[in-house]
Amino acid sequence: xxxxxxxxxxxxxxxxxxxxxxxxxxxxxxxxxxxxxxxxxxxxxxxxxxxxxxxxxxxxxxxxxxxxxxxxxxxxxxxxxxxxxxxxxxxxxxxxxxxxxxxxxxxxxxxxxxxxxxxxxxxxxxxxxxxxxxxxxxxxxxxxxxxxxxxxxxxxxxxxxxxxxxxxxxx
Amino acid sequence: xxxxxxxxxxxxxxxxxxxxxxxxxxxxxxxxxxxxxxxxxxxxxxxxxxxxxxxxxxxxxxxxxxxxxxxxxxxxxxxxxxxxxxxxxxxxxxxxxxxxxxxxxxxxxx
Numbered sequence: 001x002x003x004x005x006x007x008x009x010x011x012x013x014x015x016x017x018x019x020x021x022x023x024x025x026x027x028x029x030x031x032x033x034x035x036x037x038x039x040x041x042x043x044x045x046x047x048x049x050x051x052x053x054x055x056x057x058x059x060x061x062x063x064x065x066x067x068x069x070x071x072x073x074x075x076x077x078x079x080x081x082x083x084x085x086x087x088x089x090x091x092x093x094x095x096x097x098x099x100x101x102x103x104x105x106x107x108x109x110x111x112x113x114x115x116x117x118x119x120x121x122x123x124x125x126x127x128x129x130x131x132x133x134x135x136x137x138x139x140x141x142x143x144x145x146x147x148x149x150x151x152x153x154x155x156x157x158x159x160x161x162x163x164x165x166x167x168x169x170x171x
Numbered sequence: 172x173x174x175x176x177x178x179x180x181x182x183x184x185x186x187x188x189x190x191x192x193x194x195x196x197x198x199x200x201x202x203x204x205x206x207x208x209x210x211x212x213x214x215x216x217x218x219x220x221x222x223x224x225x226x227x228x229x230x231x232x233x234x235x236x237x238x239x240x241x242x243x244x245x246x247x248x249x250x251x252x253x254x255x256x257x258x259x260x261x262x263x264x265x266x267x268x269x270x271x272x273x274x275x276x277x278x279x280x281x
Contacts, residue, residue, distance in 0.1 A: 024178050028197060029176040029194070029198050054276065055269075055273040055277075092179075154266070154270070158272060
């Protein structure tokens with residue numbers, strides 16, 4: 001558990017920050033890799049000993065951070081949607097519709113897509129929850145979380161090992 | 172889709188051949204920069220990028236965000252794209268350095 005804790009803490013923090021619109025707009029795609037880097041820093045601090053972190057372990061910690069961030073973000077997003085009966089998908093629905101019209105698809109396909117998305121929007125507005133929206137978000141968040149978390153984990157491992165390289169060489 | 176890794180604000184999206192990008196101008200710059208970096212790596216040797224240079228490449232993004240937030244100038248898609256592009260190229264080159272270290276470590280452990 002102690003090994004997973006840094007990933008859980010940083011994943012939770014990233015998941016919470018992802019649903020805050022101001023932070024989300026400011027940090028954009030850098031939040032998840034940063035969470036991965038901080039997970040490595042926390043891991044080193046919590047272990048109490050300065051040791052070279054193997055890249056495999058760093059990558060795994062980063063990956064777990066991304067997974068936790070995706071789970072927490074989807075969870076908080078669902079809770080907020082359930083309470084407010086609205087979310088970014090509902091708010092930006094007109095833009096989504098416009099974006100679909102710009103796509104080089106046949107009219108039939110565009111209408112089908114818009115119909116499907118309208119159904120999801122109606123479910124969120126009516127019940128505060130849509131199974132298809134939540135599961136789609138979860139899968140999409142997990143894919144992005146794993147990739148970006150992994151990147152952060154690798155970068156964090158390199159930073160920490162480079163920072164402590166003087167310590168290793170003096171031993 | 173991609174909402175987890177980009178705010179996707181409509182006014183910050185680029186339009187290429189009449190189609191809007193799925194991520195903002197800065198993120199498009201980062202991904203395009205990474206693509207250019209990967210092309211560079213294909214034809215030339217891996218450059219060892221120092222951490223300081225990597226962090227230095229992040230500064231234009233940081234300053235751009237701060238300057239926009241304090242209303243020094245308005246958001247510009249071009250500046251956002253360019254700052255993202257610089258970071259993207261450096262990120263990929265730096266990442267190749269990291270992956271190189273990973274394989275060196277694996278080679279030593281075998």
